[in-house]
Amino acid sequence: MSKVINDIHTAFDGLENGMTVLAGGFGLCGIPEHAIEAIRTKGTKALTVVSNNCGVDDFGLGRLLEKKQIDKMISSYVGENKIFEQQLINGE
Numbered sequence: 001m002s003k004v005i006n007d008i009h010t011a012f013d014g015l016e017n018g019m020t021v022l023a024g025g026f027g028l029c030g031i032p033e034h035a036i037e038a039i040r041t042k043g044t045k046a047l048t049v050v051s052n053n054c055g056v057d058d059f060g061l062g063r064l065l066e067k068k069q070i071d072k073m074i075s076s077y078v079g080e081n082k083i084f085e086q087q088l089i090n091g092e
Contacts, residue, residue: 008038015044023051023061027079031060040064048072053079068092 005011012035015021021039025031039047040063049070055062056079064070065083078084 008034009041011035012038012042012044015039015042017044018046018048019044020048020050023049025060026052028055028060031055033060036061036063040067040069043067043069045069046071048074050074053077054081054084055079056081057083 023032023036045068047064047070049061049064049072051061051073053075054060054065054070054073057066061070061073062081062083065073065081065087073084078088
C-alpha cells in the first residue's frame with residue numbers, strides 16, 4: 001500500500017463534517033494555503049479549527065470563515081480578520 005498522495009483533494013477524502021483541523025503558521029506566513037483551499041472546495045462544514053489566528057478576510061482560514069465552514073475557532077489572536085471579529089461579536 002502506497003502512502004504517497006498525488007492530489008491534495010485526495011488527501012482530504014476522509015475529512016468529514018464536525019471534525020477538528022489543526023493549522024500551522026503565524027499570520028499569513030507558513031500557513032497551509034493549498035490545504036485550506038482544498039477543504040473549502042470540498043465544502044466540509046461544522047469544523048473546529050485550532051490555529052494561532054484565522055488569517056485575513058480573503059486569505060487563509062478566513063476563506064473557510066467566509067463560507068461558514070468553521071463552527072468553532074480556537075486561537076490566541078483575532079488579528080486583522082473582520083469576518084472573524086464580526087462572527088465572534090455575533091456569537092457565531
